[in-house]
Amino acid sequence: MKQSVSAIFICGEKVLFMKRQNYLRAFPGYTSFPGGKVDKEDILEGGDNYLEYALKREIKEELNIDLDDLQLSGHIIDIAKYSLAVTPDFNPHRFENYYFKIFIKDEAHLEDIKFEFDQGEIAYTKWFNCHEAFESYKQGQMLVVPPMITILEDLDRDIASLDFLDANLKYDSKKCVPMIEPLFGLRQYMPLSNTFPPANRTNCFVLGDDGHKKIIIDPSPKNSDEYEKLLNSIGEHDISEVFLTHHHPDHHEYSRRLAKELGISFSMSKGTYDHLLEDFDKDYFNEFDVKFYQDGDIVVKSCGVDVKLITTGGHAFGQSSLYRVDGAWMIVSDLIQTVGTVTIGGKGSCMREYFQSLQNVIDIDPQVIMPSHGICLGGTLKIKKTLEHRLEREEQVRKCVSEGKEIEEIFKEIYPDLPERLKSYAMATITSHLEKLRDFGPGIC
Known part of the structure; x- marks a missing residue:
């Protein structure tokens, strides 16, 4: 199973959240924490501490900050493994995701840290008071994956806790649906x-x-x-x-x-x-x-x-x-x-x-x-x-009609590699396009 790491930056009662861009393939528009996948190089280079190694590499790549330097300078006072969430078995793409708490000393030290976020992946970031973050979710204003709910609630309960948190989705697959x-x-x-x-x-x-x-x-x-x-x-x-x-x-x-x-x-x-x-x-x-x-x-x-x-x-x-x-x-x-x-x-x-x-x-x-x-x-x-x-598909159909092609020829032109088992659905769609063009013309009307 693949592994990944996430960083929960904490300063006093505030936590750093980021919202993913809406155009991303994975979890578009979701609120999350910085982090990413564990690579083979992380395991080779990091040895027994490969998760921490991966965390530092990801933070350097995503935020352009060096966690080792920030610890040496006293800006960060602790990095602690905090939680684990495994993607449930009903999801075909499964990960073990490890969450780390990263404690920034105080507001003055936070001002010295220059976070540089990848705007290709991150729409915006926000420092939330942990209680405000949980309340934002409870108002239906924050789109999240299941572990985030458990984490938000736990941070609201005790943001400074170092107790390890089980953030896995809990259900009995023999008795319940996910x-x-x-x-x-x-x-x-x-x-x-x-x-x-x-x-x-x-x-x-x-x-x-x-x-x-x-x-x-x-x-x-x-x-x-x-x-x-x-x-x-x-x-x-x-x-x-x-x-x-x-x-x-x-x-x-x-x-x-x-x-x-x-x-x-x-x-x-x-x-x-x-x-x-x-x-x-x-x-x-x-x-x-x-x-x-x-x-x-x-x-x-x-x-x-x-x-x-x-x-x-x-x-x-x-x-x-x-x-x-x-x-x-x-x-x-x-x-x-x-x-x-x-x-x-x-x-x-x-x-x-x-x-x-x-x-x-x-x-x-x-x-x-x-x-x-x-x-x-x-x-x-x-x-x-x-x-x-x-609309592009409709234009293809319209062009084929203008060239005098029948529906079977249109199918071969538009869907040359479609499996035979899906042909009936494609033919139904082409027919629907033909009916629209005949009765109403092209475009949104």
Whole structure:
């Protein structure tokens, strides 16, 4: 397993945090600490102390400061190994990350240290009072990986402690599904689901403040065993509604069983409801109360802030996104994915609506977006790149049409190396582009 190191700089009651750039491939827009991977050279050169060696090298590369020099000059009074977090087993890219506390003597010595941050990776840095940092997270304003939550809470408890902290995500994989809370108040459960590869999980969010209405969004475990794990996992919450973002099976499998077992109602857009009745039968929801939300309706509160429905059709007619109205975040369902690609084609899909939905989210500009498959992302860069790519693809299709090519020729031109098993999805997307061009013309319209 790969290893990495992180530096927690401490001066009095303050801690140095950095926000990663939104365009990075790994954890874009997340709040973290300086650090990086342990290299082979670190192990060779550092010997038994290779972790400390790697830490000093990373800090020199990222911040242009020499920890040895700062210790000799008395600016730094201690460097202590503080915590370990191992990437959970459900993540294919696993690391052992070691956290070190680095204590700066006082404010006067801090002023002498010239941190030079790599702006290619770091959007900005900030010295937070440890209590203020934890409160910022609790207001849903700080996007973090799971170990950071444990660390923030521990720093708030006793910033000077040298006790070793176990920051690992704790769950029993035999009884529960994984759950993380990258933004406070937004609990992201990750049951295995019957979704489209390479994704194998559909994010199931529990949303709503304690003591107020809570909803569960898109519960869709792949089988009975996974259903029981999800049920065990959400038992602490007093949930009153199952909210469905759209009608595709990997967003509602086992949802009726869950609603019946918990004795709760359904909520969704009217479009999602109509498509579900078409896909199954008119009696699909006969046992349940169903509430319809329209665009702009308030669905729930998170951290005391209203969360409203935004219609983001295109992938599926009536698909709904949920937006915290202060701009902190937006659950965008299958508007994009960070694992795999969204298909636009088939019943309920519309390329024109998809373009409009992408542009609408870009205009709203939430600080964080949360797809149904994959991790949360800082900013809307992924949305912008998706729209750019789709417009480029449309131009390729338009050019092929102007040259008199039929759909099979268009497929060979645009997707020359696509595996045969994915051809039907590509053909559906091409068809959707052709329909848009025929009925509405090119571009966002």
